[in-house]
Amino acid sequence: MTTELTPAxxxxxxxxxxxxxxxxxxxxxxxxxxxxxxxTGYEAAVTGFAxxxxxxxxxxGDHPIEEAERAGRVIFEEDxxxxxxxxxxxxRRLISRGxxxxxxxxxEPKIRQIADELLAEIPGGGSVDFVAAFARxxxxxxxxxxxxxxxxxxxxxxxxxxxxxxTLPDEPRALSPGxxxxxxxxxxxxxxxxxxxxxxxxxxxxxLISGMIRxxxxxxxxxxxLVAAVRLTLVAGHRAVTGLLANGLAxxxxxxxxxxxxxxxxxxAVEELLRYxxxxxxSVPRHATAPVEVCxxxxxxxxVVRCAWGAANRDPARFPEPxxxxxxxxxNAHLAFGYGHHFCLGAALARAEIKVALSTLLxxxxxxxxxxxxLVYRTGDLREPRTLRVVLEP
Numbered sequence: 001m002t003t004e005l006t007p008a009x010x011x012x013x014x015x016x017x018x019x020x021x022x023x024x025x026x027x028x029x030x031x032x033x034x035x036x037x038x039x040t041g042y043e044a045a046v047t048g049f050a051x052x053x054x055x056x057x058x059x060x061g062d063h064p065i066e067e068a069e070r071a072g073r074v075i076f077e078e079d080x081x082x083x084x085x086x087x088x089x090x091x092r093r094l095i096s097r098g099x100x101x102x103x104x105x106x107x108e109p110k111i112r113q114i115a116d117e118l119l120a121e122i123p124g125g126g127s128v129d130f131v132a133a134f135a136r137x138x139x140x141x142x143x144x145x146x147x148x149x150x151x152x153x154x155x156x157x158x159x160x161x162x163x164x165x166x167t168l169p170d171e172p173r174a175l176s177p178g179x180x181x182x183x184x185x186x187x188x189x190x191x192x193x194x195x196x197x198x199x200x201x202x203x204x205x206x207x208l209i210s211g212m213i214r215x216x217x218x219x220x221x222x223x224x225x226l227v228a229a230v231r232l233t234l235v236a237g238h239r240a241v242t243g244l245l246a247n248g249l250a251x252x253x254x255x256x257x258x259x260x261x262x263x264x265x266x267x268x269a270v271e272e273l274l275r276y277x278x279x280x281x282x283s284v285p286r287h288a289t290a291p292v293e294v295c296x297x298x299x300x301x302x303x304v305v306r307c308a309w310g311a312a313n314r315d316p317a318r319f320p321e322p323x324x325x326x327x328x329x330x331x332n333a334h335l336a337f338g339y340g341h342h343f344c345l346g347a348a349l350a351r352a353e354i355k356v357a358l359s360t361l362l363x364x365x366x367x368x369x370x371x372x373x374x375l376v377y378r379t380g381d382l383r384e385p386r387t388l389r390v391v392l393e394p
Contacts, residue, residue: 004029005038010281011383013323016040016311025297030306036285037299039307042315042335048294049340054286054305063087065224087228088341090221094229095345098211099146104348107146111353114141115360122392127371130388135245136162139238139353146349147230148200148207153192160189161234193227208233237346240336241353243279243384248354249361250388251277251325253370262327263362269327270354275334276325278310281383284342309335365392 005028009015019026024041025048039045048054065087118134118141140161144154163185197209204210209230216226252258252273262269288303299305313334314322337344344350361368372389 002027002029002035004031006031007281008377010308011310011377013310013314016308017314019308020311020315023297024295025299030282034304036304036306037294037297039294039305040311041295042312042318044295044297045307045309045312045335046339048292048305049283049286049307049338051292051294053290053292054288055341065091065222065228087225090219090225091229091232092345093219094212094215094221094225095208095233097215098208099345099349101348103146103208104352107142107349108352108356110145111142111356112360114138114145115357119360119364119392124393127389127391130249130390131242131246131385132387134357135242135249135388136238138245138357139241139350140234142349142353143234143237146208147233148205148209149196156192157234160185161238189231190227193230194223197223197226197230233346237349239384240279240344240346241350244273244277244336244350244354245357246385246388247277247279247383248273249390250370250372250375250385253368253390256369258325258327259362259368260366262358265328266355266359268329268332270351270358271332271334272325272327272329273354274336274351275313275319275329275332278313278334278336279383280336280338281308281310283307283309283338307335307339309338367394368392369394 003019003026005015007030010030019038020040024039024044026038026040027035028038029035030038039048063086115134115138118138122128122133137158140158141154144157149157197213200207200209201213204213209226212226212229216223252262283306286305288299288301288305291301292299292303292305294305313319313336316322318333319329337347337350369391370389371391372385372387375385375388377383377385
């Protein structure tokens with residue numbers, strides 16, 4: 001039997017609990033053009049996504065980025081997130097080899113500066129929309145600093161990223177769409193990044209783009225891969241942080257005592273927020289290159305397989321009292337950043353941003369108060385409130 005699920009249900013705790021309790025693997029229709037297999041148990045997620053047979057490219061081809069460039073087409077950001085095959089490996093290498101723990105540690109003072117500057121722009125007194133004023137711009141500005149976007153250009157990149165993400169369609173589109181489907185804004189961004197890459201090639205700096213250029217040149221990769229890697233970093237790199245900050249803050253501010261306790265064990269609290277909130281509901285798809293058995297379920301060859309991360313992160317077989325938020329929880333091997341070959345490359349950066357944001361807010365606004373009790377969410381897999389009104393200094 002095939003179960004129909006909506007994007008909202010992928011974020012609904014009772015729905016996910018019922019699915020997980022019924023079975024760790026389900027045949028579902030997510031409204032994406034065909035039936036898929038959904039993993040809801042923790043063991044199913046880690047064993048299934050560790051299986052090399054669930055790493056196929058689904059027929060996307062080995063070189064969709066170069067093929068699109070030769071045809072004068074642009075791959076959309078959402079397709080870059082789902083990219084598989086050899087091009088996925090190439091883009092992933094460009095990002096991962098530059099996004100090192102040393103680079104993240106060196107960026108922390110800049111993250112604190114960005115947080116302080118955003119908070120300084122908020123007028124004193126009254127309520128403020130925390131999403132618009134802080135949770136959305138902070139990770140984007142951080143990524144701009146990481147990548148090497150000049151200060152003067154960061155408002156443009158922020159406007160593009162928030163506009164594109166805010167208008168992504170619920171229905172999937174074909175990989176490498178034709179010119180008639182490429183928005184002028186996307187074409188302009190691609191041209192902007194191409195010019196920035198050319199400038200960094202002439203005058204290298206200590207940023208991520210400069211490191212990517214050295215690596216791409218050493219591997220003989222076309223600039224199309226550099227543009228794709230930077231676009232993917234900017235677009236996919238901020239969504240989890242925005243969702244975590246907005247939803248996490250809404251949750252802890254409902255209990256002022258909990259808000260005041262967070263500084264006691266901030267590292268553990270950040271991990272528990274990631275597990276409890278799980279900002280990205282659904283994994284990118286895996287494509288079975290051969291029949292696979294996952295926790296007793298027989299998945300046929302060419303099956304499309306995804307994981308409901310929120311369900312796995314509340315599996316009582318892995319986490320004691322999973323529906324309770326415990327800021328001191330230990331052994332917290334959550335799956336908020338995914339698992340396997342699509343594990344989030346920016347996990348260390350996201351953790352640093354969340355920790356800096358929370359420590360800054362806790363230090364400056366220990367009496368911070370939630371105003372908006374009933375939150376309205378954007379559509380899609382990402383559970384991001386449209387607004388979150390708070391009072392910083394009651």
